[in-house]
Amino acid sequence: MSNELIVKVNNRKYGGWKSFNIQRSLDDICGNFTLDASDIYPGKPDNWGIKLGDPCTIELENQLLVTGIIEEIIPSYDKEKHEIVISGRDKTCNLVDCSYWPYNANAYSKPTEWKGQPIIEIIKTLCQPFQVDVVVDTEAKKSVQNSIYSAVNTTLETFNTESETIEKLIRRMCLSRAVFPICNENGELVLTRAGGSKTAAERLKKGVNILSGKLFQSNKDRFSHYIVKGSGIGIDGLDIGSWLNLSGQCVDSNMEREGYRPIIIPSDSSTTKERCETQAYHEMGVRVARSRKLTYTVQGYTQSNGDLWRLNSLVHIEDDFLDVKKPFLISAISYTNDENQGSITTMDLVLPETYSKIATSFDIGFSFDKPKSED
Numbered sequence: 001m002s003n004e005l006i007v008k009v010n011n012r013k014y015g016g017w018k019s020f021n022i023q024r025s026l027d028d029i030c031g032n033f034t035l036d037a038s039d040i041y042p043g044k045p046d047n048w049g050i051k052l053g054d055p056c057t058i059e060l061e062n063q064l065l066v067t068g069i070i071e072e073i074i075p076s077y078d079k080e081k082h083e084i085v086i087s088g089r090d091k092t093c094n095l096v097d098c099s100y101w102p103y104n105a106n107a108y109s110k111p112t113e114w115k116g117q118p119i120i121e122i123i124k125t126l127c128q129p130f131q132v133d134v135v136v137d138t139e140a141k142k143s144v145q146n147s148i149y150s151a152v153n154t155t156l157e158t159f160n161t162e163s164e165t166i167e168k169l170i171r172r173m174c175l176s177r178a179v180f181p182i183c184n185e186n187g188e189l190v191l192t193r194a195g196g197s198k199t200a201a202e203r204l205k206k207g208v209n210i211l212s213g214k215l216f217q218s219n220k221d222r223f224s225h226y227i228v229k230g231s232g233i234g235i236d237g238l239d240i241g242s243w244l245n246l247s248g249q250c251v252d253s254n255m256e257r258e259g260y261r262p263i264i265i266p267s268d269s270s271t272t273k274e275r276c277e278t279q280a281y282h283e284m285g286v287r288v289a290r291s292r293k294l295t296y297t298v299q300g301y302t303q304s305n306g307d308l309w310r311l312n313s314l315v316h317i318e319d320d321f322l323d324v325k326k327p328f329l330i331s332a333i334s335y336t337n338d339e340n341q342g343s344i345t346t347m348d349l350v351l352p353e354t355y356s357k358i359a360t361s362f363d364i365g366f367s368f369d370k371p372k373s374e375d
Contacts, residue, residue, distance in 0.1 A: 004060060004061055004301070004337075004343065005017055005020055005035075005058065005059070005060050005337070006058070006059045006062075007035060007056055007057070007058050007059075007086075008056060008057045008058075008059070009049065009050050009054050009055075009056045009070065010049060010050075010054060012049055014037075014050075016037070017035050017036060017037050017337070018036045018037055018038060018083075018338075018339070019035075019036040019336075019337055019338035019339065020033065020034065020035045020036065020335075020336070020337055021033065021034045021334060021335070021336045022058065022060070022065060022066065022334065022335045022336075023332070023333070023334040024182075024183075024311045024332065024333055024334075025311070025331065025332035025333075025348075026180050026182060026194065026311065026312060026331045026332065026355065027290075027331070027332070028096075028182070029092050029095055029096055029167045029170070029171070029181050029182065029183065029189070030068075030089045030090035030091075030092040030093045030095070030096055030183045031066065031068075031089065031090050031183060032087065032088070032089045032090075033058060033066055033068065033087060033088055033089070034085065034086075034087040035085070035086045035087065036083060036084075036085050037083070037084055037086075038081065038082065038083060038084075048073075048084070050070060050073065050086060051070070051073075052070060052071065052072075052073060053069060053070065053071075054069070054070045055067075055068070055069055055070075055091070056068055056069065056070055056088065060301055060308060060335060061301055061302050061306075061308060063307070063308050064185045064186070065185055065308065065335070066090060066185065067090065067091050067185060067186050067187030068088050068089055068090045068091055068093070068187065069088050069089060069090075069091060069093060070086060070087075070088045071087060071088040071089060071093070072085070072086070072087045072088070073085075073086050074086075074087075090183040090187060091132060091183065091187030092132055092183040092187065092189055094130045094132075094166075095126075095127065095130065095132065095165070095166040095167050095170065095189070096165060096166075096167045097165065098130070098165060098166055099164065099165060099166065100126050100129075100166055100169065101129075119173050119174075120134070120136060120191070122173065123170055123173065123174075123181075123189075123191070126166050126169060126170060127166070127189055130166075132187070132188070132189050133187075133188045133189070134188070134189045134191065135184070135188050135189070135190045135191070136190075136191045137190055137191065137192045137193075139192065139193045139195075140179055140191050140192050140193050167181075170189075174191060175282060175286065178193065178194070178282060178285075178355070179191050179192070179193065180192050180193070180194060180312075180355070182311070182312070192312065194312065194329060194331075194352060194355030195312065195314055195329050195352045195355070198310065198312060198313040198314065199313060199314045199315075199327075200303060200309065200310075200313045200314065200315040200316075200330075201303045201304060201305040201307060202303040202304045202305070202315075203315070203316045203317070203318060204296055204298070204315055204316070204317045204318070204319070205317075205318045205319075206318065206319045206320060206321055209298050209299070210296050210297070210298060210319070211296075211297045211298060211299055211344065212296070212297045213294065213295070213296050213319060213321070213322060214294070214295040214296075215293075215294055215295075215322055216292070216293045216294075216295065217291070217292055218291050219255065219258070219291060221287055221290065221291065222252060222255050222261075222287050222288065222291050223252065223255060223261045223262060223263040223284075223287070224251065224252055224255040224256040224258075224259065224260055224261045224262060225249060225250075225251055225252075225256075225260075225261070225262040225263070226249060226250050226251075226252070226262075226263060226265065226280040226281075226283050226284045227247060227248075227249040227262060227263070227264045227265070227280065228247065228248050228249070228264075228265045228266075228267055228276040228277070228279045228280040228283070229245070229246065229247045229264060229265075229266060229267065229276065230246050230247075230266060230267025230275075230276055231245065231246055231267075246267070246272065246273045246276055247273070247276055248273055248274070248275070248276030248277025248278070248279070248280050249276075249277065249280050250277065250280045250281045250284055252284050252288070265279070265280070265283055267279060285355070286355070289331070289350045289351075289355050290350075292350065292351070293331065293348050293349060293350050294317070294319075294322065294324065294328060294348070294349045294350075295346065295347065295348050295349075296317075296346070296347050296349065297344050297345065297346045297347075298344065298345050298347075299342070299343065299344060300343050300344070300345065301335050301343060301345050308335075309330070309333060309345045309347060310330070310333070311330055311331075311332070311333050312329070312330060312331075313329070313330050314327045314328070314329055314330075314352060315327065315328055315329075315330060315347075315349065316328075317349070326351075327352065328349035328350060328351060328352070329349060329350055329351070329352040329355065330347050330348070330349055331348050331349065331350045331355070332347070332348040333345065333346070333347050333348070334346045
């Protein structure tokens, strides 16, 4: 295969990989990669100059795609060949695996709590020990300015960091506000909105650049009623009912027509009735998003203008078989090269509004029930 993929470790370039797979998703705070090569130093993996824990970068078609860490090195052999498989994840991988513990552990005397701090500052504090920078993109600043920076809407009265990974702590702060924490090519944690301002330069067209297409439909993780329950902080002068046994709910009218399927979800933090309701709508929206998706594969990794196909971009689709003619959002993407398929990009796509904060119950927007025949 060509040197279209370049891995840099300790200022040394590695190319000529036999196969590779790089994956990213809006639902994951970090992506992962797997690289496969013929072992040119049989029995001496140290001669590669790549060690566990080494920082690395990956470029595809001369465009930076990953700033990550080497996590596994697996040499193997049989009677015909020697191989070595190297895999790892984005720099944000420690946020997925680890709990928060102050870097100066001797000063740790009680569970960490933040009172009255903006969420963005809490997230930066969580990421700082792992040397992960936090960036709020332009679209997120415009669309969630209040929920990111306002002292009224973004403070947490009590926020305990024990017993959860950092990823879960960050997600429960972000997702109820329709903000997505993902890793960019520089290894930074980006707080973004689904879709943002990115639009692909090329359309996906059946019979033109689509190699294969598939439709996924499932209602097993959807419910008719979403009920979020929680409690707030008692304040002198307020009736006890205003901060105990708080709840908010919403109804997915499409699922309600199929039967009664309620689900109760605990609030993501100390809360209010309004926040419970907002979280219920968002929970419904994310589940709707995951229940309907398209998967397309295309040859190569770049669009007609030379840019890589990228996660969280809007792409206009023209597919008469699945009866789709509108923009969709790339919610997950993988770049693959192997001896069977060659160079391909595989994309999962959903309607962009399904990842937005939802104000009302809504339909998926179009029917997948009866794809047209090829006649």
